[in-house]
Amino acid sequence: MATIKDVARAAGVSTATVSYVLNDSAPVSPTTRERVLAAAQQLNYQPNQLARNLQNQRSTTLALVLPPFEPEIDLGGLLRACVARATQAGYAVLVTALASDQSLAELAQRTLERGMAAGCILLQPHGADQPLNGPCVWATWPPHGTHAPAVVCDGALAAQRAVHAFQRSGRQRIGLVLAATTAGAARWYLGYRRALKAGRLPFDPELVVQSDTDDLAAGHAAGEALFAGAPLCDAVIVAGGALAVGVQQAHLRASAHAESLQLIAGFDTPLVAGAGLSALVWPVERWGQLLVEQLLNLLNGHTPPQRTCLEPSLIVRST
Amino acid sequence: MATIKDVARAAGVSTATVSYVLNDSAPVSPTTRERVLAAAQQLNYQPNQLARNLQNQRSTTLALVLPPFEPEIDLGGLLRACVARATQAGYAVLVTALASDQSLAELAQRTLERGMAAGCILLQPHGADQPLNGPCVWATWPPHGTHAPAVVCDGALAAQRAVHAFQRSGRQRIGLVLAATTAGAARWYLGYRRALKAGRLPFDPELVVQSDTDDLAAGHAAGEALFAGAPLCDAVIVAGGALAVGVQQAHLRASAHAESLQLIAGFDTPLVAGAGLSALVWPVERWGQLLVEQLLNLLNGHTPPQRTCLEPSLIVRST
DNA sequence: TATACTTACTTAAACGTTTAAGTAACCTGT
DNA sequence: ACAGGTTACTTAAACGTTTAAGTAAGTATA
Numbered sequence: 064m065a066t067i068k069d070v071a072r073a074a075g076v077s078t079a080t081v082s083y084v085l086n087d088s089a090p091v092s093p094t095t096r097e098r099v100l101a102a103a104q105q106l107n108y109q110p111n112q113l114a115r116n117l118q119n120q121r122s123t124t125l126a127l128v129l130p131p132f133e134p135e136i137d138l139g140g141l142l143r144a145c146v147a148r149a150t151q152a153g154y155a156v157l158v159t160a161l162a163s164d165q166s167l168a169e170l171a172q173r174t175l176e177r178g179m180a181a182g183c184i185l186l187q188p189h190g191a192d193q194p195l196n197g198p199c200v201w202a203t204w205p206p207h208g209t210h211a212p213a214v215v216c217d218g219a220l221a222a223q224r225a226v227h228a229f230q231r232s233g234r235q236r237i238g239l240v241l242a243a244t245t246a247g248a249a250r251w252y253l254g255y256r257r258a259l260k261a262g263r264l265p266f267d268p269e270l271v272v273q274s275d276t277d278d279l280a281a282g283h284a285a286g287e288a289l290f291a292g293a294p295l296c297d298a299v300i301v302a303g304g305a306l307a308v309g310v311q312q313a314h315l316r317a318s319a320h321a322e323s324l325q326l327i328a329g330f331d332t333p334l335v336a337g338a339g340l341s342a343l344v345w346p347v348e349r350w351g352q353l354l355v356e357q358l359l360n361l362l363n364g365h366t367p368p369q370r371t372c373l374e375p376s377l378i379v380r381s382t
Numbered sequence: 383m384a385t386i387k388d389v390a391r392a393a394g395v396s397t398a399t400v401s402y403v404l405n406d407s408a409p410v411s412p413t414t415r416e417r418v419l420a421a422a423q424q425l426n427y428q429p430n431q432l433a434r435n436l437q438n439q440r441s442t443t444l445a446l447v448l449p450p451f452e453p454e455i456d457l458g459g460l461l462r463a464c465v466a467r468a469t470q471a472g473y474a475v476l477v478t479a480l481a482s483d484q485s486l487a488e489l490a491q492r493t494l495e496r497g498m499a500a501g502c503i504l505l506q507p508h509g510a511d512q513p514l515n516g517p518c519v520w521a522t523w524p525p526h527g528t529h530a531p532a533v534v535c536d537g538a539l540a541a542q543r544a545v546h547a548f549q550r551s552g553r554q555r556i557g558l559v560l561a562a563t564t565a566g567a568a569r570w571y572l573g574y575r576r577a578l579k580a581g582r583l584p585f586d587p588e589l590v591v592q593s594d595t596d597d598l599a600a601g602h603a604a605g606e607a608l609f610a611g612a613p614l615c616d617a618v619i620v621a622g623g624a625l626a627v628g629v630q631q632a633h634l635r636a637s638a639h640a641e642s643l644q645l646i647a648g649f650d651t652p653l654v655a656g657a658g659l660s661a662l663v664w665p666v667e668r669w670g671q672l673l674v675e676q677l678l679n680l681l682n683g684h685t686p687p688q689r690t691c692l693e694p695s696l697i698v699r700s701t
Numbered sequence: 702t703a704t705a706c707t708t709a710c711t712t713a714a715a716c717g718t719t720t721a722a723g724t725a726a727c728c729t730g731t
Numbered sequence: 732a733c734a735g736g737t738t739a740c741t742t743a744a745a746c747g748t749t750t751a752a753g754t755a756a757g758t759a760t761a
Contacts, residue, residue: 064495066747077711082749089750092709109495113441114747117432117716124476129462138458143448146479155498156477157443160465176383176428178717179474308656337627337656385717396741401719408720411739433717436746497747705760712753723742729735 065106073102085110116178125149125358126180128171129160130187132244136216136330137347141202144351145184152359154181161187168195182358200358202350204247212361212368214353216345218247218302218329219254221375224343225300225327226258228377234298234325238270240285240310242277245302251329255300270296274306282309290317298325304332307340331378343375384425392421404429435497444468444677445499447490448479449506451563455535455649456666460521463670464503471678473500480506487514501677519677521669523566531680531687533672535664537566537621537648538573540694543662544619544646545577547696553617553644557589559604559629561596564621570648574619589615593625601628609636617644623651626659650697662694 071078076095083089084099091099102108116122127145129138146156157180161170171183175197182198185205194209201213222239229237239255241248252271259266272288274281282301286309289296301307307328314324328335331342353371360366390397395414402408403418410418421427435441446464448457465475476499480489490502494516501517504524513528520532541558548556558574560567571590578585591607593600601620605628608615620626626647633643647654650661672690679685 067749068747078748079712079750080710083710086749090709095709107495109492111436111497111747113432113436113497114716115749117430117436117718117746118748118750120716122432127477129465138461142457142461142477143479146448146477150479150481158446158461158465158475158477160462160469162469173428176426178430178432304652333623333651333653334656337653337658339656386719387717397718398720398742399740402740405719409739414739430717433746434719436716436748437718437720439746703761705758707758708756710754710756712751714751715749717746719745721742721744723740725740726738728737731733 064111065108067108067110069106070099070102070108073106074099121362122178122181123153124155124157124180125355126157126159126171126174126183128167128174128183128185128187129158131161131163136345137332140347141351144348145355148352148355152355154355154359171195171199172197182362184354184358198358198361200354200361202354204250210368212357212370214350214357214371214373215247216350216375217254217372218245218249218251219257220372221302221329221343222251222254222300223258223261224375224377225329226255226262226264228327229298229300229325230262230264232325235264236267236270236296236298237264238272238289238296238299240272240274240282240289240299240301240303240306242274242281242303242306244277245329248273248302251302274303277303277306279305279309279312282306282311283313284309286310286313286317290314295323297323298327300327300329302329304328304330304335307342308334308338311338311340327377336380339380341377341379344378345375346373349373383430384427386427386429388425389418389421389427392425393418440681441497441500442472443474443476443499444674445476445478445490445493445502447486447493447502447504447506448477450480450482455664456651459666460670463667464674467671467674471674473674473678490514490518491516501681503673503677517677517680519673519680521673523569529687531676531689533669533676533690533692534566535669535694536573536691537564537568537570538576539691540621540648540662541570541573541619542577542580543694543696544648545574545581545583547646547698548617548619548644549581549583551644554583555586555589555615555617556583557591557608557615557618559591559593559601559608559618559620559622559625561593561600561622561625563596564648567592567621570621593622596622596625598624598628598631601625601630602632603628605629605632605636609633614642616642617646619646619648621648623647623649623654626661627653627657630657630659646696655699658699660696660698663697664694665692668692 067078067081071081081099084091084096149156159170159174172195174180184200186202199211201211204215205211205213226237241251272285274285299310301310311326326340328340328342331344335342350373361368386397386400390400400418403410403415468475478489478493491514493499503519503521505521518530520530523534524530524532545556560570591604593604618629620629630645645659647659647661650663654661669692680687
């Protein structure tokens with residue numbers, strides 16, 4: 064691997080001049096510039112990023128911190144979007160995962176302090192016990208009292224949109240199923256209550272079910288709880304993927320007239336699509352893009368940190 | 383951020399001694415060792431990885447190179463497995479994506495030459511026009527003539543397993559649907575032919591359909607081609623995820639007696655699961671783990687590079 | 702014609718590590 | 732008592748960059 068010294072020697076100049084040419088950070092005569100570029104090309108010179116970052120005291124890498132559990136989101140799509148936007152800005156993306164015994168703050172902090180990344184994108188709100196002070200952007204609602212920027216998929220908007228859709232097709236008794244792993248479950252609830260009030264629908268606490276996890280089994284349980292009551296609900300919004308499919312299956316089992324239930328899944332996972340459920344689609348591509356852009360902004364100090372809410376769109380499917 | 387100099391000053395020793403203590407690469411007296419460790423702890427010292435890697439002339443990062451299209455595999459799961467195993471070995475994982483105009487070799491080579499990673503895990507066989515000579519491990523069948531190690535999900539094994547399962551339940555006319563994006567499509571075909579021969583079943587070229595992409599629409603087209611012929615096939619193995627669901631839908635549309643078709647999807651994506659299709663499950667966790675281990679082996683030169691085939695297991699679902 | 706300014710480069714220090722080579726102090730065996 | 736060896740440290744160079752400071756020309760100004 065050729066170094067800057069090799070290029071300098073080949074071009075008959077000092078390493079400084081080579082650096083000036085490559086970064087054009089100082090005026091260089093056209094003839095010299097050409098000699099340097101030719102030498103670099105001929106030696107197939109690639110600047111060493113480690114040395115660059117060490118010298119510049121800033122890494123050109125962004126870290127993506129994965130939660131220990133599988134999130135509802137399309138991780139592959141989000142990753143791809145982040146990588147695309149970061150690459151465009153000359154940054155690379157590092158992925159780190161939380162060990163079960165590790166706190167989020169600890170991992171993020173260490174990644175930053177070791178110089179392995181210039182900033183972090185945090186995919187989960189859990190485990191942020193200690194306050195963490197490096198440049199970080201949250202992909203979910205950050206812990207209370209945090210001033211860090213965030214780009215979130217807002218559950219409140221999701222719930223409102225779903226309730227409106229239900230009401231437009233004449234549904235009156237609308238249920239809500241949440242999971243403990245749902246990012247910003249409180250927001251879903253808030254949007255649900257708001258939309259009910261705005262639509263002049265009564266609120267019945269029995270129509271709200273809190274689940275533990277986001278999987279089929281939990282959906283079955285939630286469905287049983289939901290469809291046990293006497294006045295059946297005729298529409299359900301489920302803040303989950305597999306969870307929604309589980310609720311659907313529970314309903315099919317409990318009731319013969321399956322078409323009397325409208326169901327909207329909060330996240331359009333392939334599982335949900337395969338089951339033919341209507342679902343909310345979040346703009347993953349834009350999400351990743353905005354997360355990276357917010358982080359770059361934070362690093363460059365161009366604009367003050369801010370929070371962005373992404374809106375879902377509704378995709379209607381008929382089973 | 384505290385540096386090794388700060389620790390040295392605080393402990394009253396030279397930076398060399400601090401380094402010796404932290405890496406225990408040289409004998410240090412117990413009292414000094416303790417003083418150094420105390421100072422490091424108190425200053426919350428984290429060694430700078432950039433400087434370390436620069437000095438040691440080897441990065442502690444592994445690069446995962448994503449293909450430009452969405453693969454059939456569970457990217458999130460694979461990523462998680464790679465990160466887990468790499469972290470365990472003291473390595474980090476960098477993700478890079480191929481731009482559409484870029485060759486695989488170019489990207490991998492540059493990533494290595496810039497010192498951003500010590501080795502690459504390549505998720506796709508396409509675009510490897512130039513030979514690439516850095517330490518790389520393939521996650522699919524590498525281009526011909528390559529001696530690099532690989533850990534692949536073998537389509538031949540998959541096809542054989544599926545044909546056996548079909549034959550056991552009395553099916554005779556077994557179809558095969560491939561996609562251009564299928565990694566190692568030739569292997570699927572090979573296994574299919576072998577299993578037919580082993581099972582003394584006749585080979586009918588009309589029962590093999592080659593598709594372009596792996597999505598629902600392509601599945602519809604493949605299904606129409608497959609079910610147009612006079613002697614209907616009674617079982618199909620589809621080397622894809624969405625593709626399989628498409629074939630299923632085409633069959634439902636074409637024929638009233640839907641239960642007369644057995645179908646096995648080559649990859650158990652959530653979409654396939656949601657559609658209730660039987661499918662082949664690949665051990666993603668082990669895949670990622672082995673990929674990383676092979677790469678580390680290659681870097682350390684412990685064992686010679688080798689190829690590993692992973693076997694799928696069959697998960698049977700009834701619609 | 703001496704002076705100041707510009708241009709195009711070079712020299713050398715710095716970033717935070719690791720490690721070979723150097724150096725005191727102490728122990729050992731004759 | 733003195734060579735030879737061990738132990739526990741320090742000094743300084745190196746990894747591949749960037750960049751402030753220095754310098755030697757050429758060019759404009761008075």
